[in-house]
Amino acid sequence: MKLEQFLEHLNAVAPDVPRDEEILRAPTSPLAAPLDAGKLQAGNRWVIHPMEGWDGTADGNPSELTVRRWRNFGESGAKLIWGGEAVAVQAAGRANPNQLVSAEHTREGIGRLRQTLLEAHKARFGSTSDLVVGLQLTHSGRFSRPTEKARPEPRVAFRHPILDGRVGVTNDAAVLTDGEIEGLIEDFVVAACRARDLGFQFVDVKHCHGYLLHEFLGAHTRPGRYGGSLENRTRLLKEVVAGIRRDAPELEIGVRVSIFDVIPYRPDPEFSEGTTLGPGIPEDATASLPYRYGFGVNAEDPAQPDLEAGPQLLEVFAGLGIRLVSISAGSPYYNPHVQRPALYPPSDGYQPPEDPLIGVARHLRATQYMKHAFPHLTIIGTAFSYLQDYLPHVAQAVVREGWMDAVGIGRMVLSYWDMPADCLEHGKLQRKRICRTFSDCTTAPRKGLISGCYPLDPHYAALPEAETLREIKNPKRVGP
Numbered sequence: 383m384k385l386e387q388f389l390e391h392l393n394a395v396a397p398d399v400p401r402d403e404e405i406l407r408a409p410t411s412p413l414a415a416p417l418d419a420g421k422l423q424a425g426n427r428w429v430i431h432p433m434e435g436w437d438g439t440a441d442g443n444p445s446e447l448t449v450r451r452w453r454n455f456g457e458s459g460a461k462l463i464w465g466g467e468a469v470a471v472q473a474a475g476r477a478n479p480n481q482l483v484s485a486e487h488t489r490e491g492i493g494r495l496r497q498t499l500l501e502a503h504k505a506r507f508g509s510t511s512d513l514v515v516g517l518q519l520t521h522s523g524r525f526s527r528p529t530e531k532a533r534p535e536p537r538v539a540f541r542h543p544i545l546d547g548r549v550g551v552t553n554d555a556a557v558l559t560d561g562e563i564e565g566l567i568e569d570f571v572v573a574a575c576r577a578r579d580l581g582f583q584f585v586d587v588k589h590c591h592g593y594l595l596h597e598f599l600g601a602h603t604r605p606g607r608y609g610g611s612l613e614n615r616t617r618l619l620k621e622v623v624a625g626i627r628r629d630a631p632e633l634e635i636g637v638r639v640s641i642f643d644v645i646p647y648r649p650d651p652e653f654s655e656g657t658t659l660g661p662g663i664p665e666d667a668t669a670s671l672p673y674r675y676g677f678g679v680n681a682e683d684p685a686q687p688d689l690e691a692g693p694q695l696l697e698v699f700a701g702l703g704i705r706l707v708s709i710s711a712g713s714p715y716y717n718p719h720v721q722r723p724a725l726y727p728p729s730d731g732y733q734p735p736e737d738p739l740i741g742v743a744r745h746l747r748a749t750q751y752m753k754h755a756f757p758h759l760t761i762i763g764t765a766f767s768y769l770q771d772y773l774p775h776v777a778q779a780v781v782r783e784g785w786m787d788a789v790g791i792g793r794m795v796l797s798y799w800d801m802p803a804d805c806l807e808h809g810k811l812q813r814k815r816i817c818r819t820f821s822d823c824t825t826a827p828r829k830g831l832i833s834g835c836y837p838l839d840p841h842y843a844a845l846p847e848a849e850t851l852r853e854i855k856n857p858k859r860v861g862p
Contacts, residue, residue, distance in 0.1 A: 383771075385403065385772065385775075388771075388772045388775075389401060389403070391739065392739065392776075395737055395739045395740055395743065396739060396740070396742075396743035396746075398743075398747075399742075399743050399746055399747075399776060399780070400776065400779035400780050400782070400783045400785070401772070401775050401776050401779050402775045402776075402778055402779045403775070404775075404809070405774045405775065405778070405805050405809045405810060405811070406778055406809065407805070407806060407807065407808065407809040408426075408806040408807070411778050411805070411806060412427065412778045412779075412781040412782040413426055413427040413428055413774075413777060413778050413781060413789065413802070413805065413806065414426050414427070414806050415427060415781075416512070417461070417462060417760065417787060417788050418760065419462075419514070419634070419705055419706050419760040420634065420705040420706075420760070421634055422514045422583055422584065422634055422706075423512065423514070424461040424462040424512060424513070424514045424788075425461035425511075425512030425513065426459075426460070426461045426512075426802070426806065427781050427787065427788040427789060428458070428459060428460035428461060428462070428788070428789060428791070428802035428805075428806075429460055429462040429463075429464050429708070429762050429788045429789060429790040429791070430455050430458055430460045430462070430463050430464060430466070430790070430791065430792075430795055430799075431464050431465070431638070431708070431764060431790045431791065431792040431795075432464060432465035432466055432467055432468050432518040432586070432638075432792075433451060433466075433467060433468075433792065433795070433796070433833070434467070434468045434477060434478075434481060434827070434833065435447060435448055435451060435467075435480075435832060435833050435834065436478050436480050436481070436826075436827040436830075436831065436832045436833045437480055437832040437833070437834075438480045438481055438482045438483075439480070440479060440480070441483075441487060441488070442470070442473065442476070442481070442482055442483025442485060442487075442488045443482070443487075443488050443491035443492075444467075444482060444491045444492065444494065444495055445480075447832060447834070448467070448482070448495065449494065449495060449498050450841070451796075452466060452467075452495040452496075452498050452499045452502075453498050453499065453502045454502075454795070454799035454800075455499050455502075455795070455799065456498065456499035456500065456501070456502030456503035456506070457502050457503070457506045457799060457800055457803070458795065458799045458800050458801070458802050458803065459506075459507070459800055459801075459802035459803025459804075459805075459806060459807075460791075460802045461512055461513055461514065462514045462762075462788060463499065463513070463514065463515045463516065464516060464518070464586060464636070464638065464708055464762065464790060465516050465517055465518025465585075465586040465588075465636075465638070466495065466496075466499070466515065466516070466517060466518065467482055467495065467517070467518065468481065468482075468518050468520045468588065469481075469482045469483065469484050469492065469517060469518060469519055469520065469573070470482065470483045470484070470520055470521060470522065470528075471483075471484050471519050471520070471521055471566070471569040471570050471572075471573040472521060472566065472569050473485070473528055474526065474528050474535070474537070475520065475521030475522050475523070475526055475528070475537070475594065476522060476526060476527070476528040477520075477522035477525055477526060477527060477593075478527050478528075478531055478827065479527065479528060479529055479530065479531060480832075481522075484519065484569075484572075484573035484576055484577070489576055489579075489580065492517070492576075492577075492580060493580040493581075496515055496517075496580060496581060496582060499515060500513070500515070506803070507803075514583050514584070515581075515582055515583060516577075516582055516583060516584040516585060516586055516634075516636060517577040517580075517582045517584075517585050517586070518585070518586040518588050518638065519570055519573050519574065519577070519585050519586065519587055519588060520588040520593055520594075520595075521537075521566060521593065521594040521595065522593050522594065523536065523537055523538060523539065523592075523593050523594025523595075523597050524536045524537070524538045524542075524545060524549055524551075524592060524593075524594070524597060525549065525592060525593065525715055531830040532830065534549040534550050536549045536550065536551055536556050537556055537557075537558050537562075537594065538551060538556050538557055538558070538594075538597065539557070539558065539594065539597040539598045539600075539601045539604055539608070539609070540557065540597070540600075540601045540602075540603050540604040540609065540675070541554065541557065541603070542675050543667075543669070543670045543675065544645070544646050544665050544667075544670075544675075544716075545592075545646060545675075545716060548646075548715075548716070557604075558594075560606055560607055560608065563608055563618060566594075566618075567618065567621045567622050567625060568625065570587065570622045570625070570626075571622065571625035571626055571628075571629055571630075573585075574625075574626045574629075574630050574633060575626075575629050575630050577633070578630040578632065578633045582633075583633075583634060584633060584634035584635060584636050584706065585626070585633060585634075585635060585636070586635075586636045586637065586638050586706075586708070587619060587622055587623070587635060587636075587637055588637075588638055589619065589637050589638065589639040589640070590638050590639050590640040590710045591640055591710065591712070591713045591714060591715070591721060592640075592713035592714075592715050592716060595618060595619065596639070596640050596677065596713075598615055598616075598618050598619075599615055599616070599639075599677035599695065600615070600643070600674075600675060600676040600677040600679070601614075601615050602615070602674040602675070603674055603675070612694055612695075612698070615677075616695070616698045619637075619698070619702070620698075620702065623635055623702045623703075623704070627703075634705070634706065635702075635703075635704050635706070636704065636705075636706030636707065636708065637699060637704055637706070637707055637708070638707075638708040638710060639695070639707065639708070639709065639710065640677070640678070640710050640711050640712060640713065640721075641678055641689075641691075641692040641695070641709050641710070641711060641748055641749075641752060642677075642678030642679070642687035642688065642689055642691070642692065642711050642712075642748055643676040643677055643678050643679050643687065643711065643712055643713070643717070643720075644664070644676075644679060644684060644685055644686065644687055644712065644717055644720055645664045645665055645667055645673065645676070645679065645684035645685055645717070646664075646665050646716035646717060647662040647663060647664055647665065647716065647717045647719070647732060647735070648662065648663060648665060648732065649661070649662065649663075649731075649732035649733070650662070650663045650732070653733075659727055659731065659732050659733050660732060660733060661732060661733040661734070661735045662717075662719055662731070662732035662733065662734065662735040663732075663735065664684070664685040667684050670684075671684075677691060677695075678691040678692060678711075687711070687744075687748070689748055689751055692748070692751065692752050692755075693751075693752065693755040693756070696752060696755065696756045696759065697756075699759070700756060700758070700759060704759075705758075705759060705760050706759075706760050706762075707752070707756075707759050707760065707761055707762070708761075708762040708764065708790055709745070709748065709749045709752055709761060709762065709763055709764060709786075710745075710764050710765075711744070711745055711748060711765075714728075714824060718731045718824070719731075719732075719734050719735060719736065719738070719741055720741060720744070721765075722765065722767070722768075722792075722793065722819075722824075723738035723739070723740075723741030723742050723745075723765060723768040723819075724738055724767075724768060724819035724821050725738055725768070725818075725819050726818075726819055726820045726821045727821060728821040728824035728825045728828055729824075729825040729828050729829060729854070729855070730825075730828050731821070731824075738768045738819070739768065741765065741768070742765050742766070742768050742769060745763065745764060745765035746763060746765070746776075746780060746785060746786075749761060749763040749764075749780075749785060749786045750780075750784075750785040750786070753784065753785060753786055753787070760787050760788070761786045761787050761788075762786060762787065762788045762789070762790045763780065763785065763786035763788070763789055763790060764790045764791075764792065766789060766790070766791055766794070767791060767792065767793040767794040767817050767819060768819055770816050770817065770818065770819075771811060771813060771816055773791070773794065773801070774801075774805045774811070777789040793817050793819070793823060794816070794817045796817070796823055796833075796834055796835040796839065797815050797816070797817050797835035797837075797838035797839050798811075798812065798815035798816055798817065798838075801815075801816075814838070815838055816838075817835070817838070818837070818838075820837050822835065822836045822837060822851060823835055823836075825851065825854070825855065826847065826851050829850075829851070829854050831847045831850060831851060832845075832847055836848045836851055
């Protein structure tokens with residue numbers, strides 16, 4: 383698609399979304415301007431969002447593939463590394479048996495990741511004085527699989543009428559008790575202190591994508607101190623922040639948050655045949671109305687978001703002194719078209735029920751809404767990868783127009799990690815490296831393989847897992 387065709391299509395689908403007709407180089411690009419995040423000052427407006435590579439060791443340390451990914455982050459040209467990696471604060475909270483864990487025995491390995499990133503950045507750009515690096519802390523909650531890739535071991539905030547069945551929750555034993563939550567809070571604080579000791583400048587207390595702390599934001603039906611009112615549903619966050627402020631006051635705190643959600647989706651069975659997935663349709667919530675099982679969901683029509691919940695939550699963030707906020711939405715587990723718009727679905731997903739550009743615009747508008755409500759917060763946007771060749775054209779325009787302060791990229795980094803540098807230095811892209819949203823980086827881990835860009839990164843294309851993935855996607859294929 384040529385630029386003129388893209389602009390014509392964008393005008394038809396989302397005429398309000400800003401866009402430029404050329405990629406601007408530094409220093410004229412809005413993305414080249416320094417980013418003010420309170421105590422932290424980043425050298426430009428490009429942000430690398432965290433990855434989960436399914437490629438750590440069994441004991442929670444990084445592997446050489448993890449180190450390679452962080453080296454690429456350092457060479458990217460982005461000046462804010464948002465978390466780098468989703469690191470579990472408890473071994474039981476890993477999303478897979480190869481996720482990194484914050485522990486004494488992993489301290490050296492996680493420190494090596496940061497040091498590798500810094501060395502790569504300095505070698506490529508000459509200095510790290512304007513580079514900001516954080517670490518994302520998480521518990522996978524409902525989507526925990528800490529010991530076997532194929533066996534869910536969920537810990538949940540509340541019983542869910544749809545998601546319980548998907549992960550094997552059959553009774554209240556999976557629901558975390560208030561006492562267990564108190565232990566979890568301490569684990570977050572200890573992990574933050576380790577990050578501080580290793581030189582990370584901030585931690586992200588992860589509240590997105592259906593993982594545990596995000597689920598607590600929607601714990602309307604949970605009784606007791608951590609459910610019901612917004613005050614109670616944010617109590618876990620408040621107590622984590624209080625502990626970090628007490629024990630690591632010099633450490634900044636950010637939150638990556640799914641600012642809205644919708645009901646889980648599934649493939650339409652009428653259009654599914656064999657391995658061919660049908661388009662996504664919302665689960666039937668007739669028996670569960672008003673829908674009180676998520677955050678930022680329209681209770682009467684749960685296939686629609688409720689943006690009014692977002693500013694209430696940002697008010698809590700602001701009251702806690704949290705300046706850095708990365709806006710996401712939905713979950714890759716139950717509504718991936720909302721969370722990461724793509725043309726090609728992952729193996730456990732469904733065909734997109736809408737033009738993915740609509741999903742991108744939904745993200746951008748929600749981020750603009752939150753930035754308008756809280757102009758003093760540093761707001762990072764996401765969901766840019768589907769824009770592909772035209773990602774920079776939209777990214778620099780939405781920053782110039784004040785829709786957000788900085789642009790975060792995730793999937794794109796797996797194939798084209800130095801896109802930010804190419805934009806700012808050369809004003810043009812390497813088209814053969816641009817993510818085409820094939821979703822192999824999601825299909826692979828869903829099938830127990832490491833995550834990477836098998837189609838476009840030669841390093842992953844040469845691994846034996848690449849052939850395994852091809853056989854999974856096309857079991858009838860014969861020969862190479």
